[in-house]
Amino acid sequence: xxxxxxxAFNGGVKPDYHKGESNHLPIAAAPLxxxxxxxxxxxxxxxPHPLVHAGDCVRKGQLIGGPDGNVSSAxxxxxxxxxxxxxxxxxxxxxxxxxxxxxxxxxxxxxxxxHAPVPWRSMSPGEVRDALRDAGVVGLGGAxxxxxxxxxxxxxxxLDTLVINGAECEPFITCDDMQMRERPEGIVKGAAILRxxxxxxxxxxxxxxxxxxxxxxxxxxxxxLKAERxxxxxxxxxxxxxGAKQLIRVLTGIEVPHGKRSTDYGVQxxxxxxxxxxxxxxELGRPLISRIVTVAGNVETARNYEVHFGTPMQDxxxxxxxxxxxxxxxxxxxxxxxxxxxxxxxVVKATNCILVGSKALFPPPPPEMPCIRCGECALACPVDLxxxxxxxxxxxxxxxxxxxxxxxxxxxxxxxxYVCPSRIPLVDYYRFAKSEIWARENExxxxxxxxxxxxxxxxxxxxxxxxxxxxxxxxxxxxxxxLAAQAAAAAAAPADAEAAGAAVPPEPTSTATNDPKALIAAxxxxxxxxxxVVHPENVEQISPEKQAEIAEIEARRAxxxxxxxxxxxxxxx
Amino acid sequence: xxxxSPYFRQPASVRGVMLxxxxxxxxxxxxxxxxxxxxxxxxxxxxxxxxxAGEWAMLAIRKKPVWLFLxxxxxxxxxxxxxxxxxxxxPWWLGIMAxxxxxxxxxxxxxxxxxxPFNPAMAAYCLMIVAYPQIxxxxxxxxxxxxxxxxxxxxxxxxxxxxxxxATPLDALRTQLHTAxxxxxxAGILGSHATFGNIGGKGWEWxxxxxxxxxxxxxxxxxxxxxxxxxxxxxxxxxxxxxxxxNPAVFAGPVFQAFTGGAMLCAFFIATxxxxxxxxxxGKLIFAAGIALLTWIIRxxxxxxxxxxxxxxxxxxxxxxxxxxxxxxxxxxKKDEEEDKKGP
Ligand code: SF4
Ligand code: SF4
Numbered sequence: 001x002x003x004x005x006x007x008a009f010n011g012g013v014k015p016d017y018h019k020g021e022s023n024h025l026p027i028a029a030a031p032l033x034x035x036x037x038x039x040x041x042x043x044x045x046x047x048p049h050p051l052v053h054a055g056d057c058v059r060k061g062q063l064i065g066g067p068d069g070n071v072s073s074a075x076x077x078x079x080x081x082x083x084x085x086x087x088x089x090x091x092x093x094x095x096x097x098x099x100x101x102x103x104x105x106x107x108x109x110x111x112x113x114x115h116a117p118v119p120w121r122s123m124s125p126g127e128v129r130d131a132l133r134d135a136g137v138v139g140l141g142g143a144x145x146x147x148x149x150x151x152x153x154x155x156x157x158x159l160d161t162l163v164i165n166g167a168e169c170e171p172f173i174t175c176d177d178m179q180m181r182e183r184p185e186g187i188v189k190g191a192a193i194l195r196x197x198x199x200x201x202x203x204x205x206x207x208x209x210x211x212x213x214x215x216x217x218x219x220x221x222x223x224x225l226k227a228e229r230x231x232x233x234x235x236x237x238x239x240x241x242x243g244a245k246q247l248i249r250v251l252t253g254i255e256v257p258h259g260k261r262s263t264d265y266g267v268q269x270x271x272x273x274x275x276x277x278x279x280x281x282x283e284l285g286r287p288l289i290s291r292i293v294t295v296a297g298n299v300e301t302a303r304n305y306e307v308h309f310g311t312p313m314q315d316x317x318x319x320x321x322x323x324x325x326x327x328x329x330x331x332x333x334x335x336x337x338x339x340x341x342x343x344x345x346x347v348v349k350a351t352n353c354i355l356v357g358s359k360a361l362f363p364p365p366p367p368e369m370p371c372i373r374c375g376e377c378a379l380a381c382p383v384d385l386x387x388x389x390x391x392x393x394x395x396x397x398x399x400x401x402x403x404x405x406x407x408x409x410x411x412x413x414x415x416x417x418y419v420c421p422s423r424i425p426l427v428d429y430y431r432f433a434k435s436e437i438w439a440r441e442n443e444x445x446x447x448x449x450x451x452x453x454x455x456x457x458x459x460x461x462x463x464x465x466x467x468x469x470x471x472x473x474x475x476x477x478x479x480x481x482x483l484a485a486q487a488a489a490a491a492a493a494p495a496d497a498e499a500a501g502a503a504v505p506p507e508p509t510s511t512a513t514n515d516p517k518a519l520i521a522a523x524x525x526x527x528x529x530x531x532x533v534v535h536p537e538n539v540e541q542i543s544p545e546k547q548a549e550i551a552e553i554e555a556r557r558a559x560x561x562x563x564x565x566x567x568x569x570x571x572x573x
Numbered sequence: 574x575x576x577x578s579p580y581f582r583q584p585a586s587v588r589g590v591m592l593x594x595x596x597x598x599x600x601x602x603x604x605x606x607x608x609x610x611x612x613x614x615x616x617x618x619x620x621x622x623x624x625x626a627g628e629w630a631m632l633a634i635r636k637k638p639v640w641l642f643l644x645x646x647x648x649x650x651x652x653x654x655x656x657x658x659x660x661x662x663x664p665w666w667l668g669i670m671a672x673x674x675x676x677x678x679x680x681x682x683x684x685x686x687x688x689x690p691f692n693p694a695m696a697a698y699c700l701m702i703v704a705y706p707q708i709x710x711x712x713x714x715x716x717x718x719x720x721x722x723x724x725x726x727x728x729x730x731x732x733x734x735x736x737x738x739x740a741t742p743l744d745a746l747r748t749q750l751h752t753a754x755x756x757x758x759x760a761g762i763l764g765s766h767a768t769f770g771n772i773g774g775k776g777w778e779w780x781x782x783x784x785x786x787x788x789x790x791x792x793x794x795x796x797x798x799x800x801x802x803x804x805x806x807x808x809x810x811x812x813x814x815x816x817x818x819x820n821p822a823v824f825a826g827p828v829f830q831a832f833t834g835g836a837m838l839c840a841f842f843i844a845t846x847x848x849x850x851x852x853x854x855x856g857k858l859i860f861a862a863g864i865a866l867l868t869w870i871i872r873x874x875x876x877x878x879x880x881x882x883x884x885x886x887x888x889x890x891x892x893x894x895x896x897x898x899x900x901x902x903x904x905x906x907k908k909d910e911e912e913d914k915k916g917p
Binding site: 009010013015016094245249255256257258260330332334335336337338339357361362363365366367369370371372373374375376378379382383384385386388405406409412414417418419420421422423425427428431 | 577578579580581582583585586587589590638641642645647685686687688795796798847848850852853900901902903904905906907
């Protein structure tokens with residue numbers, strides 16, 4: 001076995017792993033519940049639109065949520081049965097908000113819809129991506145980013161390294177571990193497909209070295225399948241080695257900065273479960289309808305279950321038997337997981353673990369003390385941030401400064417809060433600061449839109465004033481001498497030009513009315529006639545002849561409009 | 574704020590940190606008692622009591638949870654540093670006043686735990702050496718460990734100090750260099766005088782060794798990082814080496830500098846105060862090197878017994894600036910910074 005040179009990331013922590021509690025029993029199938037509640041929005045991106053109605057009969061694997069555009073992913077029925085409702089239900093999210101779900105009553109037959117392998121080798125890359133999107137394949141490590149968007153070789157035309165993430169660094173969670181032990185071939189085959197789709201020169205599967213069984217099973221599968229350019233690499237166990245960027249760093253030495261595409265650096269990263277789902281989707285033609293979920297924490301028998309999406313978490317918890325003093329349900333691990341608003345929320349694609357908590361297992365943090373600037377948090381931060389500075393500025397609501405200290409590079413891994421001797425819930429402060437900044441940005445965008453609208457209205461009012469003046473002038477032309485008309489036009493010109501200038505640049509919806517353009521042209525014509533220098537920006541590219549022509553036409557049209565206006569005064573106000 | 578992940582944390586606490594700092598002072602303290610008697614223990618007790626009383630009063634006035642903060646141990650650490658930098662036979666009220674000043678003014682009036690820009694113990698030392706230069710220079714002679722005499726010195730109305738005091742090594746060296754005949758050299762003075770031991774001051778060198786041992790343990794316990802002690806001692810030694818090579822008659826060598834006065838205490842326990850010190854790795858190096866440089870200058874050219882207190886306060890002032898300019902590169906941005914440095 002060749003020893004690979006590994007790299008290290010700074011920081012990280014070594015919490016109690018608690019993995020042995022759930023990885024000694026094989027994966028079991030969770031029974032179908034009485035009712036499946038399948039949220040339509042289960043991935044990053046657009047909310048899929050429902051394709052079924054109450055009363056419809058669906059079959060297992062049938063498309064029930066169509067992807068909304070390309071940045072979205074399909075949702076399928078997890079079993080056969082009857083659609084009882086399409087309605088908002090409580091989501092597996094800390095916020096306690098509800099969102100549209102398809103509620104299915106299983107018929108017990110668990111009948112598949114017709115499906116066939118996808119001939120992906122003979123398809124164009126775009127078609128393969130569509131197939132993955134329509135199969136609902138998303139990142140199963142917890143981020144649920146639509147996988148089809150990541151399956152591309154990047155601007156270099158090929159990847160140097162495709163990283164398959166089997167590190168699974170969060171305590172308690174063993175779903176990837178067990179999948180690698182029991183279903184290594186599917187993962188390796190999926191990795192091979194991803195390798196071909198991304199034109200990767202090599203595939204490195206990173207697995208934390210506290211999972212020797214998984215490493216061995218995966219190595220054996222690579223040998224059995226004679227998979228080329230796929231290497232299984234045991235990486236040192238240290239949280240958060242399973243963070244995509246951290247694992248890429250460990251395996252390749254490359255650091256992908258925040259906000260950059262990893263493909264630009266010649267690397268891409270998929271979770272092992274995602275690789276398996278890709279294989280199922282393309283080679284078996286099966287959409288993603290279930291996943292392996294670890295149930296652990298304050299339960300009698302922690303174990304991994306294959307769970308259909310839409311199964312209420314409490315049903316899965318019942319299989320593991322929660323202890324009586326349980327007081328909360330967390331989705332994910334203890335370091336980065338989210339507290340659920342209720343145990344009734346459904347298992348979704350993001351649910352890698354259902355962690356049952358109790359006061360004894362996760363004691364409430366002792367009272368928060370002031371920061372003593374001991375720097376422990378900075379030593380623990382895998383992103384090399386200065387957490388206490390970010391904390392200080394987040395707490396003081398000096399968000400600009402917090403951003404200067406790279407707030408948005410923070411991956412919310414929790415290492416800093418884990419080591420802080422003052423027991424400050426640092427990550428909560430970062431979440432707070434981030435959401436405040438987002439809210440302010442949204443507000444600013446809204447304000448900008450409002451301001452633009454306001455400016456547009458002002459411009460319109462001014463334009464109408466000018467038009468009125470012009471109208472008067474026109475009337476004067478008819479009734480009075482030519483000289484008087486010229487004088488009126490001269491008076492109107494500056495106002496027009498100003499109005500046009502304000503209205504044009506930020507105006508995206510000018511298709512509704514082409515008045516501004518007309519006014520510019522009209523103003524131009526008049527200004528030229530008076531040898532005044534008026535020079536609106538957006539007619540620069542047009543030749544003088546053309547300009548004159550446009551001006552003439554527009555002037556005529558303006559006049560026509562004025563006449564029309566005179567017929568029905570002030571109606572559009 | 575709702576409590577979210579992480580749901581469990583390392584069992585670390587401010588109290589734990591402070592207790593370890595106190596524990597790390599014990600070897601040095603043991604040597605102190607051995608060579609200079611139990612007076613220092615009396616001072617430790619007085620200062621600790623004053624610190625806790627001051628802390629309690631300020632917490633009550635500021636309406637903070639009294640027990641939570643009183644039990645964090647930070648006030649006791651400040652008290653011990655005051656006691657260990659003051660003459661052990663100083664009158665009882667001196668240490669108490671100094672500690673109260675450190676806790677009430679330097680710590681709490683600046684916002685309490687974690688907020689003070691200056692090292693409280695060093696600020697107290699500076700105040701007292703300016704206010705009572707005489708008393709602050711009365712250090713016990715090595716070996717005069719008679720406890721009742723010491724108690725009289727501390728509490729008695731008649732302080733008969735002549736028999737038990739002695740100039741400190743740094744003082745002795747300086748006064749002799751300045752006042753003795755022109756032929757006096759560092760080597761001559763160190764060799765002839767009873768104040769000096771093998772490498773530093775008699776007795777004091779062992780205390781310093783104790784601090785060194787406790788300090789290394791603190792580094793291994795990850796309470797402090799290696800940066801400040803190393804940069805401090807290395808800088809001090811480097812300057813001393815250069816100076817003593819340039820003119821061995823006038824400048825003491827590196828080992829003497831490092832094992833004399835408050836140097837060891839400063840390296841591991843004073844400059845490493847996280848609250849008032851620099852926090853970034855490079856910043857710590859600069860901060861500690863700055864203290865060492867200033868310490869050497871004050872020791873060599875100034876009129877005070879030792880320079881660490883003033884040096885520390887001066888560098889405390891520079892901390893925001895140092896931290897701001899020594900931010901370590903963030904994950905993935907290392908390249909950008911190199912490119913930035915190269916310029917367009
Ligand atoms: S670990 Fe906690 S107390 Fe220490 S510097 Fe960071 S935030 Fe402050
Ligand atoms: S939560 Fe953010 S600041 Fe804290 S250790 Fe993780 S990345 Fe660093």
